[in-house]
Amino acid sequence: MRTLADLYGERLRATPNAEACRRFDSQTQSWRSLSWAELAASAQGFASGLREAGFKAGDRIALQIPNGADWLALDWAAHSLGLVTVGLFADETAAGTAALLEDSGARILVARDLEVWNVVAGRAKLPDLQMVVSLRDKSEHADRRVRPLAPFLRRGTALPDNPASGESLATIVYTSGATGRPKGVMLSHDALIANAFAVQDAVQYRTDDLLFSNLPLAHLFGRVAWIYAGVVAGASLVFGRGAGSGAEDLASQRPTVLIGPPRLFERIHGVVMHELEMGSATRRTLFRIAVEAGWAASRKDASRIKARLLPTVLARRAGDALRARLGGRVRLAISGSAALSPQIGRVFSALGIPLLQGYGLTEAGPVVSVNRVDDLDPASVGAPLQGVETRIEANGELCVRGPSVMLGYWKDEPGTQQVLDPSGWLRTGDKVSRLDTDRIYLVGRFKELVVTATGEKASPADIESRLRELPLVEQVMVVGEARPFLTALIVPQPGPLAMLRAEIGINDGDYSSAARDAIESVLLQRCQEVLQNAPRNHWIVKVALIFEHWTPNNGQMTSTQKLRRCEIARAHAEDVERLYAGHYAVPATDCSNNAGL
Template sequence: MQVACLSDLLLHAPQQWAERELLGSRGRHGWEWLGHAETVRRVLRVARWMHSVGIRHGDRVGILGHNSPQWCIADFAILHIGAVTVPAYFTDPPEAVRFVFEDAGCKLILVEPGEQQSKLDASKVPVFCLRGEEGITLHKISSNAMFDIPCDLPAVGRGDLATLIYTSGTTGEPKGVMLTHGNMLSDVAAGLGGIPVYESDTFLSFLPVSHAFERTVGHFLPVACGAGIAYAEDVTTLLRDIPEVRPTVMISVPRLYEKIYAGVQDKLMHAPRIKQKLFASAQQLGLKRFESRLEGDDLHGMDAFRFRILDHLVHARIRAKMGGRLRLFVSGGAALHPDIARFLLAAGLPVCPGYGLSETSPVLTVNPERRIKPETVGPALPGVQLRLADDGELLARGEMVMQGYWHRPEETSAVLEADGWLHTGDIAEMDSEGYVRIVDRKKELLVLSNGEKVPPARVEKRLAIDPVILQVMVIGDQRPYLTALVVADEGGLGRHWQKEKGRELPSDWRQNKAVKGWLLERMHAACDVLPSYMQVRNFVFVDSEWTQASGMLTPTLKFKRRSIMQRHQADIDAVYAAGEKA
C-alpha cells in the first residue's frame, strides 16, 4: 500500500469511488449516507478549521462519542494536518475520560453533545461538539464552504505519530499506546492481505471505534477498499439495525456470537422434537459441507440434496435475521469458543477468529476465510513475525508494533525488546501450519496453593457456553482449589430448571442448595475433559451483571479481574470459608 499517511486512504482514493456511499447513519427519515466525495470535502473543511484555531503537527486532539460519521470525519481531519488523535471510550466515567485527555496533553477536544459533553465540564482546554444546534460544531464546520479555501499544511509521513490509544486497564492504570501512520498502515495492508473485503461490501460498525480493533478493521480497512460503513446507534439497537442495513461484513467480539448461539439454543429447548432433530441434522450436514470445502470438495448425491432442503428450512432463517447478505464475521478481542464458531460455520455464516492487541495496531493473526480452524486464531498476517518464548509467551515483531507507551519508558522497555520483539503477555501454542491457539493471559494465570497452574479463560470458556450462565469468572490464585463468581441468566436458569426438575425455580435460588448443586453438576460436565484441578469446586451467584458502565468490563467486554475481585471479595472469602468448614 503506497500511501504516505492514513488520511491518504480517503483523500487519494480512486476517482471511480467519488459517488459511492461511504458513511451511513440513522436520520429522521431512515438511513442517510454521505458519499465518498462529500466525505472528503468535509474532512478538508474540518482540517482547515482546526489549523485556523491553532492545531499544529504533533498536537493531540481528543475525541469522545459514539461511532458516527462525525467521528470518522474528525479522525481523518486530525490525521491530515499531522495532529494526533486521542480517542476516549464513551462508556468510561468522567474521571477516566479526564485522565486520558490530561495524560495525553490534548489541546482541543471534540465531543458528542449531552451526556458525553457533561463529562468535560471541568475541562481546561477548548471543547467543541461533534454535532448539535448550538454554538460551533464539527457538523456545521464540515458543511461550511468558507473552509474550502486551501491552506498550507505540513507533509505527514509514515514515521509521524498518528494516535494514542489508551489500553483499557484490566490490571492497572491505562497507558497510551503510541502508534504511527506507518504502524497502522502496515496493519491495514496486512489486513487486506488476510481478510477478504471488497468495495461492494457494507460494514455495520458497533464496537467502539476508539478501540484499536474497530479503528483498524472497521474504520481504516473499509475506507482503504472503498466499502461502506453504517454506524449502529448503539449495541442495544443491533437487532433493529442489522435487517435494515443488511451488512455483508461485521466486526465483533465473541459476546455477540455467544448471544446469537444462546438465543438459538434457548428457542430449541422449547421446540418440538422434530424441529430439534431438523436443527441437529442441518448442523451436522452444514459442518460436513464446511469441512469438505476446506479440502476443495463439496457435498454430493443424497447429502447435497438433504443439505439444500435442511438449509432452507433451518439455517436460511438464521441468516435472514442477520440481514440475508452477511458473508463474513471477523471475531477478535477475546477467544471465541470453537463450538460457537462451528455453529456459525455450519449455518453458512463464516466467522474468522483473529488475534491482536492495541500495541500491534492491533491485528496479528486471522483465520483465512477458506482455511478456518475454529479452535485457533489463525496464522500470522503478511509482514508479521511470531515466535514462542521458552515459557510459552507469544512474541511478535513487525512494522505494526507500537513505538512505546506515552511518557512511560520503563513500562515500554518491560514489553518491547531492543531488537523489536514485543511481549504480548499471552501464553500460546502454534501448530505445524503456523496457526496460533491462545491459552491464556500470562499475568492472569492462576497458581493454586499446590503449585498447579490454571489458565482461567480455558475454564471460563467452557462454563460460559451453558445458556443458564450469563457471565462467569474463575477464582483460585494461591487457593487450594477453584471457585467461581457466576452471573446467572435468570430466565434461562428458570426454564432449564423447570424442564429438568418439573417445577418452578425457587424464589431463593441464589442461596438454594439444590439449585446450586444442580448447576455445579452442569459445570463439572462442561469441564469433564479438563484435569481435576481445573474443576470448579464451589461458586457463588452475584447479584448483577458486570458491565462497562459499572467499571467491571473493558470496552471489548473483557473482565477487569482486579475490579471484579475487589467488588466481590467478601463473597470470595465466604465461599472458601464455607469449603473449609465442610
C-alpha cells in the same frame, strides 16, 4: 501513500460517488447514506475550523464521540493536518476522561455533549487543553474553552496536504486497563496502514460489501479491521446504533459482513440454543446433524457426512435461518478483542457463515493473526498476517515483529523497554500452546493465569469461553488464585433462568438461600458437562449465582467488555467466601495478578 489522510484521499479519488457509510439520523428517524465526496466535504469543514483555531501538526486531538460519519470526518480532518488523534470511549467516566486528557496533553477535545465535560472541568485544571467542541450543545457556556460547533460546519477548502511522514505519530490508543493503569500506545501512520492492508489481504472484503459493527472506534480493533481495512477495500461502513438496536439494525440494513467481539456471537448462539432447548428432542438432534454435516462440508470431508443428501439439506436450512436473524445476507463474520469459544465458531462456520477468529493487541497495531475462509480452525486464532513474524520464548510467551508494531508507550520509556527490544520484537504477554502449520493456538494471558493452592495453572479466559456456550450463562468469571480449587461467579441470562426456575419448581420471585442453592446445583452440573472434556485443571467445583450485571458503569467491565477481575472479586467478596467456606483464606496480594480471587 504516506499517511491515513492519504488512505482516505485515495478512496475519494477512486470512488467519489460510491457509498462511504450509513448512519441512523435520530432527528429524521431514518438511515442516511453518505458518499465519499459528501464525507470529504464534512472533513474539509472540520479541517478548516481546526486550522483557523491554530492547531498544528503534532497537537493531540481527543475524540470522545460515538461511532458515525462525524467520527470518520474528524479522523480524516485531523490526519490531514498532521494532528495526533486520542480516542476516548463515549461512555468513559469523568475521572477516566480527565486522567487521559491530562496524560495525553490533548489540546482539543471533541465530545458528543458537555455532560461529562462539565464534571471534568470541575475536577481537573488540564493546562494543555485549549478548546472543547460539543457536537450537540449549541448554547453559550461559561467555560471560555468551550466553543460552538458552527465554524466546523462551514464548507471548507480542499483538505490540506498532511506535513507528516509515514513514520510520524498518528494516534495514541489507551489500553483498556483490565489489569492495571491504562497505557498510551503510540502508533505511526505506517503501522496502521500496513495493518489495514494486511487485514484486507487476509479477509478479502469486497467493494459491494456492507461492513456492520458496533465496535467503539476508540478501540483499535474496530478502527483498523473495520474502518481502515474497509476504506482499503472500498466497502461501505454501516454504523449500528448499539446493542439495544442490533436486531432491528441488522434486519433493516442487511449487511454482508459482521464484525464484533465474542459477546456478540455468544448472544446470537445463546438465543439459538435457548430456542432449541425449548423445542423437541428431535429438533435438537436434527440441528446437531446439520452442524456436523455443514462442518464436514466446509472442510470438504465427505467421509464424515452420513446419508449425505439429508444432512446437507438440513445444514442449508439451518444456515438460512441463522442468516435470517442477521438480515439475510451475511457471508462473513469476524470476531476479535477476546477469546471466542471454538464451539461457537464451529456452529457459525458449519451453517454457512465463516466466523473468523483473530488475535491481536493494541501494541501490535493491533491485528497479529486471523483465520482465513479457506483455512479455518475455530480452536486457533489463525495464521499471522502478511509481514508479521512470530517466535515462542522458552516459557511459552508469544513474541511478534512486523511493520505494525507500536513506536512505544507514551511518556513511558521504562515500560516500552520491558516489552519491546531493540530489534523490534514485542513481548505480547500471551502464552501459546503451539504454532502448528503457522497457526497460533493461545492458552491465555500470563497475568490472568490462575495458580491454585495445589500449584496447578489454569486459563480463566479459556474456561469462561467454554461456559458462555451455555444459554443459561450471560457473564462468568473464574475464581481460584491461591485457592484449593476453581469456582465461578455466573450472571445468568433472564430467559433461560426463568425456564430453569419453572423446570425445578421455584417461583420467579423466590431469592431465598434454598432457591439459590437449588439453582446453583443445576447450573454447576451443566457447567461440569460443558467442561467434561477439558483438562482436569480446568474443572469447576462450585458456582455462585450473581444477579447484578457487570458493566463499565459499575466499574466491573472495561469499555471494551473485558472483565475487571479484581473489581468483580471485591464487589462479590461474600459470594467468593461462601464458595470457599471451611477452607483456608488466602492472604491479600497484588490484584494485578488476579490474586485475592
